Amino acid sequence: MDGDGKSDEFFVGIGICGVLDCVRLSPHSAQDDIVWRVSSTDTHVRGLKTDDGRLMTVVGVISDTHGLLRPQAVEVLRGSAHILHAGDIGAPDILEKLKGIAPVTAVRGNVDREVWAGEIPQTQVVEIEGVSRYVLHILAELDLKPEAAGFGVVVHGHSHQPSQSVKHGVLYFNPGSAGPRRFKLPVTVGKLVVENCSMRGEIINLVDPPRALKK
Numbered sequence: 001m002d003g004d005g006k007s008d009e010f011f012v013g014i015g016i017c018g019v020l021d022c023v024r025l026s027p028h029s030a031q032d033d034i035v036w037r038v039s040s041t042d043t044h045v046r047g048l049k050t051d052d053g054r055l056m057t058v059v060g061v062i063s064d065t066h067g068l069l070r071p072q073a074v075e076v077l078r079g080s081a082h083i084l085h086a087g088d089i090g091a092p093d094i095l096e097k098l099k100g101i102a103p104v105t106a107v108r109g110n111v112d113r114e115v116w117a118g119e120i121p122q123t124q125v126v127e128i129e130g131v132s133r134y135v136l137h138i139l140a141e142l143d144l145k146p147e148a149a150g151f152g153v154v155v156h157g158h159s160h161q162p163s164q165s166v167k168h169g170v171l172y173f174n175p176g177s178a179g180p181r182r183f184k185l186p187v188t189v190g191k192l193v194v195e196n197c198s199m200r201g202e203i204i205n206l207v208d209p210p211r212a213l214k215k
Contacts, residue, residue, distance in 0.1 A: 057081050057129050060102065061190035063137075063157030064177035066090040066111065069097050072206040073178045073189050077101050080191070082128055086157035087137030090179065092116040109137040109157065125151075129194040139172070146170045152199075153192065162188045162203040173201050181207075 060080035062073060067090030077083060080102045087109025089095060098104045108120040124135045131152040136142060139156040146154050147168040154172045162176030175190030191202040 056193060056195040059084060059128055059133075059192040059194070061086065061155055061173065061175040061192060062098070062178050063175050064088040064109070064160055064179050065094050066177075066179035067094065068179040069094050070178060070187070070206055074101065076189050076191075076204050076206065082126065084124075084126065084133065084135050084155050086135055086155050086175065088112060088157060088177075088179075089117065089120070105135060107135050107137055128192075129199075131194070131199060133192075139174075160185050162186060162190065164190075164201045164203065171199070171201060175203060178206060 058080050060077035060083040062077065062083065063086035065073075065085070066088055074097070077098070078101055083098050083102045083104045085095065085098065085104060085106035087107045088111045089106060089109065090111065095104055095106055105124050105126045106120055107124050108117050108122050112120065122136065122141075126133050126135065132150055133153040133155055134142075134144075134146055134149075134151045135155045137156065138158045139154070142154065142156075145168075147170050151170060154170060156172070156174050157177070159174060160177035160182045161174065163172070163174045165172050173190060173192065176186060176188035178187060178189045181187050187206045188203050189206060191204065193200050193202060
């Protein structure tokens with residue numbers, strides 16, 4: 001991270017998909033994954049407009065809440081077309097509160113061991129504006145090659161350390177932890193912003209005050 005006041009941004013070329021639907025992902029080793037396809041042409045997607053009138057779709061990304069959903073996180077995620085939770089949710093009401101903002105796709109983290117978490121899958125796939133995102137909690141447990149499987153983004157958590165990097169054309173995005181602070185690590189959420197057929201990742205610090213982290 002540098003101190004130039006600019007947010008982290010990585011751009012990935014995308015296409016614009018069609019309608020909202022739900023299909024089984026195949027071929028894929030995680031055969032129970034479901035692909036959710038979302039487009040700004042769907043009436044439920046809340047596309048935002050830029051200053052010059054272009055449509056912008058924001059996907060909110062949050063992880064490692066550990067039972068705590070901060071008001072700052074709620075405020076940053078408002079306006080999202082969809083929210084991804086990358087695990088270690090901590091309590092079922094976290095997802096209910098997030099669903100009050102936008103539709104939610106969540107995965108189970110290693111601390112999500114209670115009965116309520118049993119129905120939450122360990123991996124999920126969601127396609128938004130033509131880009132397929134693979135969501136899991138622990139990146140080390142990724143059991144496929146995302147570029148070969150057609151994924152543009154891998155969303156993960158667990159480390160509590162926000163990061164984003166591009167490898168073989170795939171954006172690996174960790175929004176960091178939005179829950180209780182661990183040691184001196186930042187408290188953060190992320191956004192994946194689709195605009196003008198490109199996508200950028202942003203990591204936002206929620207405290208002291210909320211701001212975009214610098215590379």
